Amino acid sequence: MSDDGLWNGVEREAKTLGRSLLVVFGLNQAVGVGLSLVVAPLLVNEPWNATTMWSLPVTVALVVVLELAGVAPTVRRAWVFGIATFVGFLLCSLVFGAPDARLSGSLYPVIRGVLLYLVVLAFAGLASTVGVDDVRRLAKTER
Protein backbone atom coordinates (compact mmCIF):
# COMPACT_ATOMS: atom_id res chain seq x y z
CA MET A 1 0.00 0.00 0.00
CA SER A 2 1.32 3.43 -0.92
CA ASP A 3 1.91 6.21 1.60
CA ASP A 4 -1.04 8.12 0.13
CA GLY A 5 -3.33 5.14 0.59
CA LEU A 6 -2.22 4.67 4.19
CA TRP A 7 -2.65 8.36 4.92
CA ASN A 8 -6.11 8.35 3.35
CA GLY A 9 -7.07 5.37 5.50
CA VAL A 10 -5.86 7.06 8.67
CA GLU A 11 -7.65 10.29 7.68
CA ARG A 12 -10.89 8.40 6.99
CA GLU A 13 -10.75 6.57 10.33
CA ALA A 14 -9.92 9.80 12.18
CA LYS A 15 -12.92 11.50 10.57
CA THR A 16 -15.18 8.60 11.54
CA LEU A 17 -13.83 8.67 15.09
CA GLY A 18 -14.19 12.44 15.28
CA ARG A 19 -17.78 12.25 14.04
CA SER A 20 -18.57 9.52 16.56
CA LEU A 21 -17.04 11.57 19.37
CA LEU A 22 -19.15 14.57 18.39
CA VAL A 23 -22.24 12.32 18.43
CA VAL A 24 -21.21 11.03 21.90
CA PHE A 25 -20.82 14.55 23.28
CA GLY A 26 -24.14 15.55 21.70
CA LEU A 27 -26.07 12.65 23.19
CA ASN A 28 -24.30 12.85 26.57
CA GLN A 29 -26.85 15.36 27.88
CA ALA A 30 -29.72 13.03 27.04
CA VAL A 31 -28.05 10.11 28.82
CA GLY A 32 -27.08 12.27 31.83
CA VAL A 33 -30.66 13.48 32.28
CA GLY A 34 -31.91 9.88 32.03
CA LEU A 35 -29.44 8.62 34.60
CA SER A 36 -30.30 11.38 37.06
CA LEU A 37 -34.09 10.95 36.57
CA VAL A 38 -34.33 7.15 36.43
CA VAL A 39 -31.17 5.55 37.83
CA ALA A 40 -30.28 7.94 40.69
CA PRO A 41 -33.63 7.33 42.48
CA LEU A 42 -32.81 3.61 42.47
CA LEU A 43 -29.42 3.92 44.16
CA VAL A 44 -29.08 3.48 47.94
CA ASN A 45 -25.73 3.67 49.74
CA GLU A 46 -23.87 4.52 46.52
CA PRO A 47 -21.60 7.50 45.77
CA TRP A 48 -23.73 10.64 45.45
CA ASN A 49 -22.30 11.38 42.01
CA ALA A 50 -22.48 7.79 40.72
CA THR A 51 -24.86 8.68 37.90
CA THR A 52 -22.87 11.63 36.56
CA MET A 53 -19.69 9.53 36.70
CA TRP A 54 -21.30 6.89 34.48
CA SER A 55 -22.85 9.30 31.99
CA LEU A 56 -20.00 9.37 29.45
CA PRO A 57 -19.20 5.61 29.46
CA VAL A 58 -22.90 4.80 29.06
CA THR A 59 -23.17 7.27 26.14
CA VAL A 60 -20.13 5.72 24.44
CA ALA A 61 -21.69 2.26 24.82
CA LEU A 62 -24.99 3.57 23.45
CA VAL A 63 -23.33 5.11 20.39
CA VAL A 64 -21.36 1.91 19.72
CA VAL A 65 -24.62 -0.08 19.88
CA LEU A 66 -26.31 2.39 17.52
CA GLU A 67 -23.39 2.18 15.07
CA LEU A 68 -23.45 -1.62 15.16
CA ALA A 69 -27.20 -1.58 14.60
CA GLY A 70 -26.69 0.58 11.55
CA VAL A 71 -28.41 3.59 13.10
CA ALA A 72 -25.81 6.30 12.81
CA PRO A 73 -27.29 9.60 13.97
CA THR A 74 -25.86 12.71 12.36
CA VAL A 75 -23.82 15.09 14.52
CA ARG A 76 -26.46 17.80 14.03
CA ARG A 77 -29.33 15.55 15.08
CA ALA A 78 -27.40 14.17 18.11
CA TRP A 79 -26.65 17.70 19.34
CA VAL A 80 -30.19 18.95 18.74
CA PHE A 81 -31.51 15.89 20.59
CA GLY A 82 -29.06 16.38 23.52
CA ILE A 83 -29.75 20.10 23.90
CA ALA A 84 -33.51 19.57 23.54
CA THR A 85 -33.35 16.92 26.28
CA PHE A 86 -31.71 19.37 28.63
CA VAL A 87 -34.19 22.14 27.73
CA GLY A 88 -37.04 19.65 28.15
CA PHE A 89 -35.69 18.69 31.58
CA LEU A 90 -35.61 22.36 32.62
CA LEU A 91 -39.16 22.91 31.31
CA CYS A 92 -40.43 19.82 33.15
CA SER A 93 -38.77 21.06 36.37
CA LEU A 94 -40.61 24.38 35.93
CA VAL A 95 -43.98 22.76 35.18
CA PHE A 96 -43.93 19.75 37.54
CA GLY A 97 -41.39 20.94 40.13
CA ALA A 98 -37.77 19.79 40.47
CA PRO A 99 -37.37 16.09 41.29
CA ASP A 100 -36.72 15.49 45.02
CA ALA A 101 -33.18 14.12 44.95
CA ARG A 102 -33.23 13.44 48.71
CA LEU A 103 -35.13 10.15 48.58
CA SER A 104 -33.88 7.11 46.68
CA GLY A 105 -34.76 3.42 46.71
CA SER A 106 -38.49 4.12 46.94
CA LEU A 107 -41.02 3.34 44.20
CA TYR A 108 -42.58 6.81 43.87
CA PRO A 109 -39.45 8.76 42.78
CA VAL A 110 -38.53 5.97 40.35
CA ILE A 111 -41.95 5.93 38.64
CA ARG A 112 -42.06 9.73 38.55
CA GLY A 113 -38.52 9.81 37.12
CA VAL A 114 -39.41 7.29 34.37
CA LEU A 115 -42.51 9.28 33.38
CA LEU A 116 -40.60 12.57 33.38
CA TYR A 117 -37.88 11.03 31.21
CA LEU A 118 -40.51 9.85 28.73
CA VAL A 119 -41.85 13.41 28.54
CA VAL A 120 -38.33 14.78 28.05
CA LEU A 121 -37.46 12.18 25.38
CA ALA A 122 -40.70 12.85 23.49
CA PHE A 123 -39.98 16.58 23.55
CA ALA A 124 -36.40 16.02 22.38
CA GLY A 125 -37.58 13.59 19.69
CA LEU A 126 -40.01 16.16 18.33
CA ALA A 127 -37.40 18.91 18.48
CA SER A 128 -34.79 16.86 16.65
CA THR A 129 -37.18 16.09 13.76
CA VAL A 130 -37.95 19.74 13.19
CA GLY A 131 -36.00 20.85 10.13
CA VAL A 132 -35.33 24.12 8.32
CA ASP A 133 -38.31 23.43 6.02
CA ASP A 134 -40.63 23.21 9.02
CA VAL A 135 -39.43 26.56 10.31
CA ARG A 136 -39.95 28.11 6.85
CA ARG A 137 -43.45 26.62 6.63
CA LEU A 138 -44.24 27.95 10.10
CA ALA A 139 -42.96 31.40 9.18
CA LYS A 140 -45.16 31.48 6.05
CA THR A 141 -48.20 30.44 8.06
CA GLU A 142 -47.53 33.18 10.56
CA ARG A 143 -47.41 35.76 7.77
Added chain:
Amino acid sequence: MPSTRLLPISRRGLLALGGAAAAASVGLLDSTWFRSPQRLDTTIADETWPMAGRDPGRTGFVERGPTEFVGVVWTHELDDFFPGIDTPVVVDSGTVYTATRNTIHALDADSGAETWQYEFDSRSLLGGEAQFVQSHPVVGDEGVYISGSVSLFAVDGEGESRWQYRTSRSFQNVLVAGNTVYFTSRLDDETLVALDTESGLTRWTDSPPTIVPQAYSDGVVVGVAAGDSDATFGAVRAQTGRTRWTRNLAVDDPYWHLPSVSDGTVFHGTQTLYALSLADGSTQWKRDLGTEDDGLQTCVDSETVYVVSPGTERVFALDRRTGETQWEREMSGLELTRSPVVTSDTLYVVAGPTVVGLEAEGGTERFRRRVPGEGPDSLALADGTLYAGSGQRIVALQEGER
Protein backbone atom coordinates in the same frame (compact mmCIF):
# COMPACT_ATOMS: atom_id res chain seq x y z
CA MET B 1 -44.88 3.08 -5.58
CA PRO B 2 -47.23 4.32 -2.86
CA SER B 3 -45.72 4.34 0.62
CA THR B 4 -47.37 2.12 3.22
CA ARG B 5 -47.50 3.04 6.91
CA LEU B 6 -47.47 0.51 9.67
CA LEU B 7 -49.25 2.92 12.01
CA PRO B 8 -52.11 5.29 11.17
CA ILE B 9 -50.18 8.10 12.80
CA SER B 10 -46.98 9.95 11.93
CA ARG B 11 -43.79 9.61 13.94
CA ARG B 12 -44.20 13.18 15.22
CA GLY B 13 -47.79 12.48 16.12
CA LEU B 14 -46.73 9.38 18.04
CA LEU B 15 -44.05 11.34 19.94
CA ALA B 16 -46.51 14.13 20.76
CA LEU B 17 -49.15 11.64 21.91
CA GLY B 18 -46.67 9.65 24.03
CA GLY B 19 -45.19 12.79 25.55
CA ALA B 20 -48.62 14.21 26.36
CA ALA B 21 -49.71 10.93 27.95
CA ALA B 22 -46.53 10.77 30.09
CA ALA B 23 -46.93 14.45 31.07
CA ALA B 24 -50.54 13.86 32.09
CA SER B 25 -49.43 10.83 34.14
CA VAL B 26 -46.79 12.91 35.95
CA GLY B 27 -49.42 15.54 36.71
CA LEU B 28 -51.85 12.95 38.06
CA LEU B 29 -49.25 10.89 39.97
CA ASP B 30 -49.77 11.50 43.67
CA SER B 31 -47.21 10.60 46.35
CA THR B 32 -50.03 9.78 48.80
CA TRP B 33 -50.77 6.64 46.73
CA PHE B 34 -47.37 5.29 47.79
CA ARG B 35 -47.41 6.46 51.43
CA SER B 36 -49.03 4.31 54.10
CA PRO B 37 -51.49 6.03 56.49
CA GLN B 38 -49.84 7.17 59.71
CA ARG B 39 -50.24 4.67 62.55
CA LEU B 40 -49.89 6.10 66.06
CA ASP B 41 -50.11 2.72 67.84
CA THR B 42 -46.67 1.89 69.23
CA THR B 43 -47.18 -1.55 70.74
CA ILE B 44 -43.84 -3.30 71.20
CA ALA B 45 -43.73 -7.11 71.10
CA ASP B 46 -42.90 -8.73 74.46
CA GLU B 47 -39.64 -10.37 73.42
CA THR B 48 -38.05 -7.37 71.74
CA TRP B 49 -35.94 -4.33 72.64
CA PRO B 50 -35.99 -2.47 69.32
CA MET B 51 -34.58 0.90 70.41
CA ALA B 52 -32.81 2.68 73.26
CA GLY B 53 -35.25 2.65 76.19
CA ARG B 54 -37.15 -0.24 74.55
CA ASP B 55 -40.20 1.73 73.39
CA PRO B 56 -40.76 5.20 71.88
CA GLY B 57 -41.63 6.43 75.40
CA ARG B 58 -38.12 5.29 76.52
CA THR B 59 -39.61 3.66 79.61
CA GLY B 60 -36.93 0.94 79.75
CA PHE B 61 -39.56 -1.44 81.11
CA VAL B 62 -39.96 -5.10 80.15
CA GLU B 63 -41.85 -7.77 82.10
CA ARG B 64 -39.05 -10.21 83.05
CA GLY B 65 -35.30 -10.62 83.17
CA PRO B 66 -32.53 -12.59 84.93
CA THR B 67 -32.49 -12.22 88.73
CA GLU B 68 -29.86 -14.58 90.17
CA PHE B 69 -26.89 -16.73 89.11
CA VAL B 70 -26.51 -14.45 86.13
CA GLY B 71 -23.71 -15.47 83.78
CA VAL B 72 -22.35 -14.96 80.29
CA VAL B 73 -23.99 -17.06 77.56
CA TRP B 74 -21.94 -15.74 74.68
CA THR B 75 -19.61 -12.91 73.75
CA HIS B 76 -19.20 -11.52 70.25
CA GLU B 77 -16.01 -9.59 69.49
CA LEU B 78 -16.58 -6.80 66.95
CA ASP B 79 -13.79 -5.96 64.51
CA ASP B 80 -14.25 -2.22 64.99
CA PHE B 81 -15.88 0.23 67.40
CA PHE B 82 -18.71 2.76 67.42
CA PRO B 83 -17.42 6.30 66.90
CA GLY B 84 -19.92 7.71 69.40
CA ILE B 85 -19.81 7.39 73.14
CA ASP B 86 -21.26 3.92 73.60
CA THR B 87 -21.76 0.61 71.81
CA PRO B 88 -25.43 0.30 70.83
CA VAL B 89 -27.44 -2.90 71.21
CA VAL B 90 -31.07 -3.53 70.21
CA VAL B 91 -32.96 -6.81 69.78
CA ASP B 92 -35.82 -7.88 67.52
CA SER B 93 -37.14 -11.23 66.22
CA GLY B 94 -34.22 -13.30 67.50
CA THR B 95 -31.60 -10.92 66.11
CA VAL B 96 -29.28 -8.60 68.03
CA TYR B 97 -28.30 -5.44 66.12
CA THR B 98 -25.32 -3.23 66.83
CA ALA B 99 -23.25 -0.74 64.87
CA THR B 100 -19.58 0.06 64.50
CA ARG B 101 -17.83 2.89 62.65
CA ASN B 102 -19.52 2.32 59.28
CA THR B 103 -21.32 -1.02 59.60
CA ILE B 104 -24.55 -2.47 60.99
CA HIS B 105 -23.99 -5.94 62.47
CA ALA B 106 -26.82 -8.48 62.90
CA LEU B 107 -26.10 -11.31 65.35
CA ASP B 108 -28.08 -14.44 66.14
CA ALA B 109 -29.59 -13.83 69.59
CA ASP B 110 -29.07 -17.46 70.69
CA SER B 111 -25.47 -17.97 69.65
CA GLY B 112 -24.00 -14.52 68.99
CA ALA B 113 -22.92 -15.63 65.50
CA GLU B 114 -22.98 -12.85 62.93
CA THR B 115 -25.75 -13.37 60.36
CA TRP B 116 -25.12 -10.33 58.17
CA GLN B 117 -23.35 -6.99 57.92
CA TYR B 118 -24.45 -3.84 56.12
CA GLU B 119 -21.57 -1.52 55.31
CA PHE B 120 -21.94 2.23 54.77
CA ASP B 121 -18.99 2.39 52.46
CA SER B 122 -19.52 3.68 49.00
CA ARG B 123 -15.88 3.74 47.98
CA SER B 124 -15.42 2.34 44.49
CA LEU B 125 -13.04 2.58 41.56
CA LEU B 126 -14.85 5.72 40.44
CA GLY B 127 -14.84 7.54 43.76
CA GLY B 128 -17.22 7.83 46.70
CA GLU B 129 -16.38 7.90 50.37
CA ALA B 130 -16.93 6.06 53.64
CA GLN B 131 -20.07 7.09 55.50
CA PHE B 132 -19.82 6.99 59.26
CA VAL B 133 -22.63 5.76 61.47
CA GLN B 134 -24.10 8.66 63.47
CA SER B 135 -26.98 7.15 65.47
CA HIS B 136 -27.99 4.01 67.30
CA PRO B 137 -29.87 1.54 65.10
CA VAL B 138 -33.65 1.45 65.62
CA VAL B 139 -35.75 -1.55 64.56
CA GLY B 140 -39.21 -0.82 63.16
CA ASP B 141 -41.91 -2.69 61.22
CA GLU B 142 -39.96 -2.85 57.98
CA GLY B 143 -36.38 -3.26 59.20
CA VAL B 144 -33.56 -1.20 60.68
CA TYR B 145 -33.29 2.61 60.58
CA ILE B 146 -29.98 4.35 61.21
CA SER B 147 -28.30 7.63 60.44
CA GLY B 148 -25.08 7.36 58.43
CA SER B 149 -23.11 10.42 57.34
CA VAL B 150 -25.87 12.92 56.37
CA SER B 151 -28.51 10.34 55.41
CA LEU B 152 -31.16 8.24 57.06
CA PHE B 153 -30.92 4.65 55.83
CA ALA B 154 -33.62 1.98 55.90
CA VAL B 155 -32.27 -1.57 55.72
CA ASP B 156 -34.47 -4.69 55.71
CA GLY B 157 -34.20 -7.66 58.09
CA GLU B 158 -31.91 -9.48 55.65
CA GLY B 159 -29.36 -6.68 55.43
CA GLU B 160 -30.51 -5.35 52.04
CA SER B 161 -30.94 -1.64 51.23
CA ARG B 162 -34.53 -0.33 51.20
CA TRP B 163 -34.30 3.43 50.91
CA GLN B 164 -32.09 6.41 51.74
CA TYR B 165 -33.09 9.98 52.63
CA ARG B 166 -30.30 12.54 52.19
CA THR B 167 -29.97 15.71 54.24
CA SER B 168 -27.18 18.28 54.38
CA ARG B 169 -25.91 17.63 57.93
CA SER B 170 -25.24 14.63 60.15
CA PHE B 171 -27.77 13.91 62.92
CA GLN B 172 -27.70 11.60 65.94
CA ASN B 173 -31.30 11.31 67.15
CA VAL B 174 -33.59 8.96 65.23
CA LEU B 175 -37.01 8.22 66.71
CA VAL B 176 -39.34 5.55 65.29
CA ALA B 177 -42.94 5.57 66.54
CA GLY B 178 -45.54 3.41 64.82
CA ASN B 179 -44.78 3.61 61.09
CA THR B 180 -43.16 7.04 61.20
CA VAL B 181 -39.51 7.94 61.65
CA TYR B 182 -38.66 11.40 63.05
CA PHE B 183 -35.37 13.30 63.00
CA THR B 184 -34.10 16.88 62.88
CA SER B 185 -31.43 17.79 60.34
CA ARG B 186 -30.63 20.41 57.74
CA LEU B 187 -32.48 20.21 54.41
CA ASP B 188 -32.48 23.67 52.83
CA ASP B 189 -32.79 24.95 56.42
CA GLU B 190 -32.84 23.20 59.78
CA THR B 191 -35.97 21.01 59.67
CA LEU B 192 -37.87 18.46 61.75
CA VAL B 193 -38.79 15.65 59.35
CA ALA B 194 -41.40 12.88 59.65
CA LEU B 195 -41.08 10.07 57.09
CA ASP B 196 -43.22 7.03 56.31
CA THR B 197 -41.13 3.99 57.32
CA GLU B 198 -42.52 1.91 54.46
CA SER B 199 -41.83 4.20 51.51
CA GLY B 200 -39.45 6.84 52.93
CA LEU B 201 -41.85 9.54 51.68
CA THR B 202 -42.28 12.71 53.72
CA ARG B 203 -45.37 12.89 55.97
CA TRP B 204 -44.62 16.44 57.05
CA THR B 205 -41.73 18.81 57.74
CA ASP B 206 -41.42 21.66 60.22
CA SER B 207 -38.90 24.44 59.67
CA PRO B 208 -37.52 26.01 61.77
CA PRO B 209 -37.91 22.95 63.98
CA THR B 210 -39.28 23.17 67.51
CA ILE B 211 -37.42 20.14 68.85
CA VAL B 212 -34.94 17.35 68.26
CA PRO B 213 -37.28 14.32 68.56
CA GLN B 214 -36.32 12.00 71.43
CA ALA B 215 -39.43 10.24 72.75
CA TYR B 216 -43.06 9.67 71.80
CA SER B 217 -46.30 8.88 73.61
CA ASP B 218 -50.02 9.38 72.98
CA GLY B 219 -49.67 11.31 69.72
CA VAL B 220 -47.01 13.70 71.05
CA VAL B 221 -43.28 13.79 70.25
CA VAL B 222 -41.02 15.40 72.88
CA GLY B 223 -37.38 16.42 72.85
CA VAL B 224 -34.86 19.11 73.57
CA ALA B 225 -35.46 22.38 71.76
CA ALA B 226 -33.82 22.98 68.39
CA GLY B 227 -32.84 26.28 66.85
CA ASP B 228 -32.36 29.64 68.50
CA SER B 229 -35.44 29.82 70.73
CA ASP B 230 -35.21 30.52 74.47
CA ALA B 231 -36.92 27.20 75.20
CA THR B 232 -34.84 24.15 76.07
CA PHE B 233 -37.49 21.43 75.85
CA GLY B 234 -40.73 21.02 73.94
CA ALA B 235 -43.44 18.87 72.42
CA VAL B 236 -45.03 18.68 68.95
CA ARG B 237 -48.03 16.83 67.54
CA ALA B 238 -46.93 13.58 65.90
CA GLN B 239 -49.43 13.92 63.04
CA THR B 240 -48.70 17.49 61.99
CA GLY B 241 -45.47 18.69 63.61
CA ARG B 242 -47.30 21.66 65.13
CA THR B 243 -45.85 22.86 68.44
CA ARG B 244 -47.83 21.71 71.45
CA TRP B 245 -45.76 23.40 74.16
CA THR B 246 -42.24 24.53 75.00
CA ARG B 247 -40.47 25.00 78.35
CA ASN B 248 -37.27 26.62 79.48
CA LEU B 249 -35.76 23.91 81.69
CA ALA B 250 -32.20 23.55 82.90
CA VAL B 251 -31.25 20.57 80.72
CA ASP B 252 -28.40 20.01 78.31
CA ASP B 253 -26.63 17.41 76.14
CA PRO B 254 -29.53 16.36 73.92
CA TYR B 255 -27.95 13.19 72.59
CA TRP B 256 -27.05 11.43 75.81
CA HIS B 257 -29.98 12.20 78.14
CA LEU B 258 -33.20 10.74 76.77
CA PRO B 259 -36.50 11.63 78.46
CA SER B 260 -38.92 8.90 79.61
CA VAL B 261 -42.64 9.31 78.90
CA SER B 262 -45.34 7.22 80.52
CA ASP B 263 -49.03 7.66 81.33
CA GLY B 264 -49.12 11.34 80.39
CA THR B 265 -45.96 12.39 82.25
CA VAL B 266 -42.52 13.27 80.84
CA PHE B 267 -39.49 12.63 83.12
CA HIS B 268 -36.38 14.51 82.12
CA GLY B 269 -33.46 16.40 83.59
CA THR B 270 -29.68 16.56 83.88
CA GLN B 271 -29.39 17.93 87.42
CA THR B 272 -32.99 18.54 88.46
CA LEU B 273 -35.41 15.81 87.47
CA TYR B 274 -38.63 17.34 86.10
CA ALA B 275 -41.97 15.54 85.85
CA LEU B 276 -43.93 17.43 83.18
CA SER B 277 -47.47 17.02 81.96
CA LEU B 278 -47.41 15.60 78.43
CA ALA B 279 -50.59 17.56 77.68
CA ASP B 280 -49.38 21.10 78.43
CA GLY B 281 -45.79 20.90 79.72
CA SER B 282 -46.67 22.11 83.22
CA THR B 283 -44.40 20.93 86.04
CA GLN B 284 -46.07 18.25 88.18
CA TRP B 285 -43.06 18.00 90.51
CA LYS B 286 -39.30 18.35 90.42
CA ARG B 287 -36.40 16.98 92.47
CA ASP B 288 -32.72 17.95 92.67
CA LEU B 289 -30.99 14.58 92.33
CA GLY B 290 -27.85 15.00 90.25
CA THR B 291 -24.82 17.14 89.62
CA GLU B 292 -24.35 19.50 86.71
CA ASP B 293 -21.64 17.49 84.98
CA ASP B 294 -22.93 13.94 85.18
CA GLY B 295 -26.66 14.18 84.51
CA LEU B 296 -29.46 11.72 85.21
CA GLN B 297 -30.87 8.69 83.42
CA THR B 298 -34.39 7.40 84.02
CA CYS B 299 -36.61 4.38 83.48
CA VAL B 300 -40.17 3.98 84.64
CA ASP B 301 -42.78 1.33 85.48
CA SER B 302 -46.44 1.71 86.41
CA GLU B 303 -45.75 3.09 89.92
CA THR B 304 -42.15 4.23 90.11
CA VAL B 305 -39.59 6.29 88.23
CA TYR B 306 -36.03 5.01 88.76
CA VAL B 307 -33.20 7.53 88.52
CA VAL B 308 -29.49 6.79 88.11
CA SER B 309 -27.34 9.70 89.32
CA PRO B 310 -23.60 9.02 88.80
CA GLY B 311 -22.68 12.48 90.15
CA THR B 312 -24.09 11.70 93.60
CA GLU B 313 -23.36 7.95 93.25
CA ARG B 314 -26.96 7.15 94.09
CA VAL B 315 -29.90 5.25 92.63
CA PHE B 316 -33.34 6.64 93.48
CA ALA B 317 -36.80 5.12 93.25
CA LEU B 318 -39.44 7.87 93.30
CA ASP B 319 -43.21 7.72 93.35
CA ARG B 320 -44.05 8.69 89.78
CA ARG B 321 -47.09 10.76 90.79
CA THR B 322 -45.64 12.75 93.70
CA GLY B 323 -41.86 12.47 93.33
CA GLU B 324 -41.51 11.23 96.91
CA THR B 325 -38.58 8.93 97.55
CA GLN B 326 -39.55 5.26 97.90
CA TRP B 327 -35.95 4.19 98.40
CA GLU B 328 -32.46 5.32 97.54
CA ARG B 329 -29.19 3.42 97.48
CA GLU B 330 -25.60 4.56 97.43
CA MET B 331 -23.48 2.83 94.81
CA SER B 332 -19.95 3.73 93.73
CA GLY B 333 -18.85 3.64 90.11
CA LEU B 334 -22.34 4.26 88.70
CA GLU B 335 -22.36 4.82 84.95
CA LEU B 336 -24.93 6.41 82.69
CA THR B 337 -26.06 3.69 80.32
CA ARG B 338 -28.08 4.53 77.22
CA SER B 339 -30.77 2.06 78.27
CA PRO B 340 -31.46 1.69 82.00
CA VAL B 341 -33.65 -1.38 82.39
CA VAL B 342 -36.41 -2.27 84.85
CA THR B 343 -38.62 -5.37 85.05
CA SER B 344 -41.53 -6.14 87.33
CA ASP B 345 -39.06 -7.13 90.08
CA THR B 346 -35.53 -6.00 89.14
CA LEU B 347 -33.71 -2.78 88.24
CA TYR B 348 -30.49 -3.18 86.21
CA VAL B 349 -27.81 -0.52 86.54
CA VAL B 350 -24.17 -0.34 85.48
CA ALA B 351 -21.39 0.23 88.03
CA GLY B 352 -17.88 0.25 86.55
CA PRO B 353 -17.34 -2.97 84.60
CA THR B 354 -20.28 -4.73 86.27
CA VAL B 355 -24.02 -4.91 85.75
CA VAL B 356 -25.91 -4.88 89.05
CA GLY B 357 -29.43 -6.18 89.65
CA LEU B 358 -31.37 -4.41 92.43
CA GLU B 359 -34.77 -5.37 93.81
CA ALA B 360 -37.28 -2.97 92.29
CA GLU B 361 -38.99 -2.77 95.68
CA GLY B 362 -36.41 -1.76 98.29
CA GLY B 363 -33.23 -1.60 96.21
CA THR B 364 -31.55 -4.65 97.79
CA GLU B 365 -28.76 -6.03 95.61
CA ARG B 366 -29.77 -9.28 93.89
CA PHE B 367 -26.66 -9.94 91.81
CA ARG B 368 -23.53 -8.28 90.52
CA ARG B 369 -21.80 -9.62 87.44
CA ARG B 370 -18.62 -8.44 85.71
CA VAL B 371 -19.20 -8.00 81.97
CA PRO B 372 -16.33 -8.90 79.61
CA GLY B 373 -14.93 -5.95 77.65
CA GLU B 374 -14.52 -2.36 78.70
CA GLY B 375 -17.70 -2.31 80.79
CA PRO B 376 -21.30 -2.08 79.63
CA ASP B 377 -22.40 1.21 78.13
CA SER B 378 -25.76 0.17 76.73
CA LEU B 379 -28.21 -2.52 77.85
CA ALA B 380 -31.11 -4.36 76.18
CA LEU B 381 -33.34 -7.02 77.71
CA ALA B 382 -35.35 -9.39 75.53
CA ASP B 383 -36.77 -12.87 76.08
CA GLY B 384 -35.15 -13.12 79.54
CA THR B 385 -31.65 -12.40 78.21
CA LEU B 386 -29.76 -9.23 79.13
CA TYR B 387 -27.54 -7.93 76.30
CA ALA B 388 -24.75 -5.42 76.86
CA GLY B 389 -22.66 -3.40 74.44
CA SER B 390 -19.26 -3.37 76.13
CA GLY B 391 -16.51 -1.62 74.18
CA GLN B 392 -15.91 -3.78 71.11
CA ARG B 393 -17.93 -6.67 72.52
CA ILE B 394 -21.58 -7.63 72.60
CA VAL B 395 -22.30 -9.84 75.63
CA ALA B 396 -25.42 -11.93 76.38
CA LEU B 397 -26.21 -12.69 80.05
CA GLN B 398 -28.77 -15.18 81.33
CA GLU B 399 -29.97 -16.62 84.58
CA GLY B 400 -28.45 -19.99 85.53
CA GLU B 401 -25.22 -19.44 83.54
CA ARG B 402 -21.76 -19.41 85.12
